[in-house]
Amino acid sequence: xxxxxxxxxxxxxxxxxxxxxxxxxxxxxxxxxxxxxxxxxxxxxxxxxxxxxxxxxxxxxxxxxxxxxxxxxxxxxxxxxxxxxxxxxxxxxxxxxxxxxxxxxxxxxxxxxxxxxxxxxxxxxxxxxxxxxxxxxxxxxxxxxxxxxxxxxxxxxxxxxxxxxxxxxxxxxxxxxxxxxxxxx
Numbered sequence: 001x002x003x004x005x006x007x008x009x010x011x012x013x014x015x016x017x018x019x020x021x022x023x024x025x026x027x028x029x030x031x032x033x034x035x036x037x038x039x040x041x042x043x044x045x046x047x048x049x050x051x052x053x054x055x056x057x058x059x060x061x062x063x064x065x066x067x068x069x070x071x072x073x074x075x076x077x078x079x080x081x082x083x084x085x086x087x088x089x090x091x092x093x094x095x096x097x098x099x100x101x102x103x104x105x106x107x108x109x110x111x112x113x114x115x116x117x118x119x120x121x122x123x124x125x126x127x128x129x130x131x132x133x134x135x136x137x138x139x140x141x142x143x144x145x146x147x148x149x150x151x152x153x154x155x156x157x158x159x160x161x162x163x164x165x166x167x168x169x170x171x172x173x174x175x176x177x178x179x180x181x182x183x184x185x
Contacts, residue, residue, distance in 0.1 A: 078117055085110040118162075126161030126172045128154045137161060139171040146177035153177050 089106040092098055118125070126137055133140060133152050141158055149155050154174045161172030 075121055078120065082110060082113050082117060085113055122165045123169070124163045126163055126168075127157055128161075128172055128174060129157055130154060133174070133176045137163075137168060137171055138174045138176075140176045141173050143176045143178040145180040147180055149177040151177055151179040 085106070089103065089110060092106060093103050128134070128138055130149065131154050133154055138154065138161065144155055146155055153176070154172075155177040156175045157172055158175065159170075159173040162169040
């Protein structure tokens with residue numbers, strides 16, 4: 001049989017080990033409590049950020065819906081002056097003393113208002129008489145023989161086209177010149 005030759009541990013050393021173990025346990029518990037508090041604070045901050053993001057998203061959706069619904073109010077408000085001018089012109093034309101010249105002058109003034117409205121809102125007229133035919137901006141209705149205008153150039157405009165800034169709203173409807181055919185003898 002073998003004897004246990006290890007030295008006995010004095011009781012004071014055992015108490016010191018228990019105290020050190022207790023201090024380490026206390027430190028670990030304090031660290032755990034601190035980590036749990038930090039985790040709870042981080043979770044709270046995360047929930048607040050998610051709620052704020054959701055509020056921003058909802059606010060943006062409302063603004064987009066309102067802009068789609070009421071976005072044209074400024075433009076249409078500017079157009080009301082043209083409508084008022086047309087109403088006045090119709091009233092003037094219905095009067096027994098109305099003259100053709102006065103009505104024509106009123107129509108010209110209304111057209112001027114409409115042109116100013118278009119310019120204010122970035123609408124430009126596409127009126128390509130004499131320019132080369134461009135299928136991106138013009139819609140050819142017919143081709144007519146002409147010696148006055150070069151072939152494949154716009155001879156006349158049946159309906160003006162319009163652009164909004166750089167986007168084509170409506171192509172100009174045009175007649176395009178073509179070279180005259182020679183008569184056979």
